Amino acid sequence: xxxxxxxxxxxxxxxxxxxxxxxxxxxxxxxxxxxxxxxxxxxxxxxxxxxxxxxxxxxxxxxxxxxxxxxxxxxxxxxxxxxxxxxxxxxxxxxxxxxxxxxxxxxxxxxxxxxxxxxxxxxxxxxxxxxxxxxxxxxxxxxxxxxxxxxxxxxxxxxxxxxxxxxxxxxxxxxxxxxxxxxxxxxxxxxxxxxxxxxxxxxxxxxxxxxxxxxxxxxxxxxxxxxxxxxxxxxxxxxxxxxxxxxxxxxxxxxxxxxxxxxxxxxxxxxxxxxxxxxxxxxxxxxxxxxxxxxxxxxxxxxxxxxxxxxxxxxxxxxxxxxxxxxxxxxxxxxxxxxxxxxxxxxxxxxxxxxxxxxxxxxxxxxxxxxxxxxxxxxxxxxxxxxxxxxxxxxxxxxxxxxxxxxxxxxxxxxxxxxxxxxxxxxxxxxxxxxxxxxxxxxxxxxxxxxxxxxxxxxxxxxxxxxxxxxxxxxxxxxxxxxxxxxxxxxxxxxxxxxxxxxxxxxx
Ligand code: XMP
Numbered sequence: 001x002x003x004x005x006x007x008x009x010x011x012x013x014x015x016x017x018x019x020x021x022x023x024x025x026x027x028x029x030x031x032x033x034x035x036x037x038x039x040x041x042x043x044x045x046x047x048x049x050x051x052x053x054x055x056x057x058x059x060x061x062x063x064x065x066x067x068x069x070x071x072x073x074x075x076x077x078x079x080x081x082x083x084x085x086x087x088x089x090x091x092x093x094x095x096x097x098x099x100x101x102x103x104x105x106x107x108x109x110x111x112x113x114x115x116x117x118x119x120x121x122x123x124x125x126x127x128x129x130x131x132x133x134x135x136x137x138x139x140x141x142x143x144x145x146x147x148x149x150x151x152x153x154x155x156x157x158x159x160x161x162x163x164x165x166x167x168x169x170x171x172x173x174x175x176x177x178x179x180x181x182x183x184x185x186x187x188x189x190x191x192x193x194x195x196x197x198x199x200x201x202x203x204x205x206x207x208x209x210x211x212x213x214x215x216x217x218x219x220x221x222x223x224x225x226x227x228x229x230x231x232x233x234x235x236x237x238x239x240x241x242x243x244x245x246x247x248x249x250x251x252x253x254x255x256x257x258x259x260x261x262x263x264x265x266x267x268x269x270x271x272x273x274x275x276x277x278x279x280x281x282x283x284x285x286x287x288x289x290x291x292x293x294x295x296x297x298x299x300x301x302x303x304x305x306x307x308x309x310x311x312x313x314x315x316x317x318x319x320x321x322x323x324x325x326x327x328x329x330x331x332x333x334x335x336x337x338x339x340x341x342x343x344x345x346x347x348x349x350x351x352x353x354x355x356x357x358x359x360x361x362x363x364x365x366x367x368x369x370x371x372x373x374x375x376x377x378x379x380x381x382x383x384x385x386x387x388x389x390x391x392x393x394x395x396x397x398x399x400x401x402x403x404x405x406x407x408x409x410x411x412x413x414x415x416x417x418x419x420x421x422x423x424x425x426x427x428x429x430x431x432x433x434x435x436x437x438x439x440x441x442x443x444x445x446x447x448x449x450x451x452x453x454x455x456x457x458x459x460x461x462x463x464x465x466x467x468x469x470x471x472x473x474x475x476x477x478x479x480x481x482x483x484x485x486x487x488x489x490x491x492x493x494x495x496x497x498x499x500x501x502x503x504x505x506x507x508x
Contacts, residue, residue, distance in 0.1 A: 003027040003187060004044040006034060008052030008062050008080050014324065015167045016048060016078070018363065019175060024189040025182050028361070036067040046074045046185030049081025051165065055095070055129050056080070056087040063088075074158035074184045076113075079127055082152060082161025089135025089154075096147075100125045103170060104144045111141035111153040112184060113160045113177050123150070123164035124171045130163070158184055193369035197229070200358050200370070204233040208316060213356060214309060215240045215318040216302050217268075218388065219248065219256040222320030222359065224380055225371040229358060230318055231263045232374065238318075239267055239309060243301050245294065246274030246401065247390030249415075250408040259377050273301045277392075278401055285397040287508035294389040306353075317353035322367065326360050384429040385463065393508040397436045406489045407434040410453050413486060417479045418457070427469040430457040433496075433507045441491035443484075450491035453483065458505055466500040 003020055007013040007029050020027040028042050032052070039047075047068070054061045061084075069075075069088060077085040083093045106121040114121075123144070131149045134140070142151030142162065152161040160181065166174030182189060213230060217223040217240050230238045240263055244253050253270065260268050280293050306314070359367055371381045387393060391411070395403045411432040418424040437452040455476070460466035480493040496503075 001026075001045055001187065002042050003046050003048060003182070003185065004034075004039050004042050005029045005048040005050060006032045006039075006064055006068075006081075007050050008032040008054065008084075010051035010053075010079065012165055012167050013050045016050060016178075017323075019167045019178055020182070021191060021363070021366070023175065023179055023182060024191045025187050026191040032062045033065050035065050036071075039065075039068060039071075044071070044073060045187050046076070046181065047071070048181075049075065049077040049084055051079030051081060051126070054080060056083045056093050074181065075160070076181045077159070077161040078165060078167075079163060082163055083129055083131065085159055085161045086131040086135060086138075086152065089138070089159075091131055091135040091138070092133040093129050094132045095128055096130045100127055100146055102126075104146065104150075104164065106142050106150060107144055109142040109151060111139070111151070111160075112155060113141060113151070113153060113162070113180050115180050117173055117176050121173055122171065123162075123166075123174075124168050125150075125164045127163055160184075193366070193373055196362070196366065197370050197373050200229060201233040204230060204356070204358055208234055208237065208356065211237065211315040212313055213238045213316040213318050214306060214314045214353070217242045217256065217260065219252055219380070220320075220386065221371055221376070221381055221383070222322065222364075222367055224256065224259055224376055225367055225374060226318055226320045226359065227260050227263060227268075228374040228376060229370065230356075231267065236264065236267055238263065239269060239314070241302060241305050242268060242270045243298055244270055244272050244274065245277045245298065245301075245390065245392075247277065247294070247392040247399070247404060249386070249391070250412040255377075255380065259380050262375070269305065271301050271305060273297065274401070276301065278399070281392065281399045283398065287393060290392055290399065290508070291389050294392050298388075315354060316356040318356040318358070320359055320367075321357040322359050323361055323363055382425065384424075384427075384431075387506060393506055394431060395434045396507060403434055406451065406487060407432060407453075409487050410434065410483055410490060413482050414455055414479055417475070417482065421472075421475050421478075423471060423475065426459075427457040427471075428460040428463070428466065429505060430455070430469075431506070432456075439492050441484075443491065448491045451489055452492045452494065453490050454494050454496050454507070455479065456496040456505070456507075458500070460500075460505070463505065466505055468497045468499055471495070 003025060005016055005027055013029055017027045017029050087093050104123050104125050106123055109121055130147055134152060137154045137156055138152045140149050141153040144150050147163060150163045165171055166177045215227055217227050227240045242256060277297050280297050284290050284293055368381055391404050391407050392399050395407055414432050418430055433454040435452045438449055439452055441448040457469035457471055458466040459469050476495055483490055483493050
């Protein structure tokens, strides 16, 4: 039982799904033209028609597939979705000269969708078309001074349209409308972490039966949570393979192995591949070339193990693919599978696995909630992102075991000091970079000629853009002192004060 959101290309569609989930209701996003059959397979109790850039009177305007509007289900149309309800019902939609964009205050509102809303209603608009005559059975449920028809309702058919976006934070009371729509649809609000976990376990059990499952773990939240989930669902049918490429953080291997202890020693295989990785990285200093070598060696190591195990009948390869990856590729259609297959990272075709992706319907924060329920230690759950190529891209230039060893100690001092001073969660990501620069210093009576390290900490919402974190000067002083005193190979510490853009978060 779910709510189906048909996506007509709005940049906010994903946010609509998020909002419903925050109200503990399950929703799926399907392409605007998803077939009736596909929609029915989700057992919908209601349909949302999203916004989108098209105009309903365009000849190629996107529409729901045949039969969808005949389903006797409540429908909520947002922006383009509302205009479609008008157009489809026989009303008229026209371009209103100027585009209405941004904040507006409703002059009046009424009807079932607005039930229980009191006081001023601020709505966030983004449109240039507006209904000029309504289909039979509809009344105007909301208006602003600029847009007389901002909301419409057909109580008999349970069809509701709003011109503004209830899902964005700039419509502060928007959640109440979504909540009302859930009540109209009779959707049980039981999409809680505990319930999600219960469903995931049941689904995995049903799908996998008595087959064996292989999983590559990186130590990140998604793969570690998946390991714990699968272990709970299918116990010893799971084998998790942890590739230690020698580019991990100090003590990271121990932390991951401890976190995954519930799997049982025989179900977690740690591959020590340091020698192969460092040999492959010898003489490679160009950043993209390093990334490629690390990616290739990772696949090789995993492939060797998969081949060794293949003889013992592993049928499934589990992956921590998340919902945003699925939507990004194709809105949940067949094309999504093609992308996930590539996510496996180029395993050869003769290693024929079926993909098991239990998190395909979840957002990252939902996975974190589940991680908590499964007992994944907090340090791992709430850790800053760490790139797949690990410290390999934070040792600038050629990567050697000696340099990684230096960087591990520096990184550990920086990160543990951030935690000690209560600053770790104030920044989105913090890292240390070992530069190839050596400079002159003086320690005691001795001249030194040692490495320069750079510390970087950023604030960021999505890692696409970032600002340098204004860490307290006293804290930076303590960290710099600790580093030069405890890591003899380093005699100079600098702090990176560049934002992204123009710089990136990582240095390579
Ligand atoms: P940049 O350096 O591009 O990083 O500003 C943005 C975010 O992505 C992470 N990052 C990676 N993650 N594989 C990953 O899994 C990679 O090759 C990679 N490169 C960068 C980076 O740590 C930051 O969070």
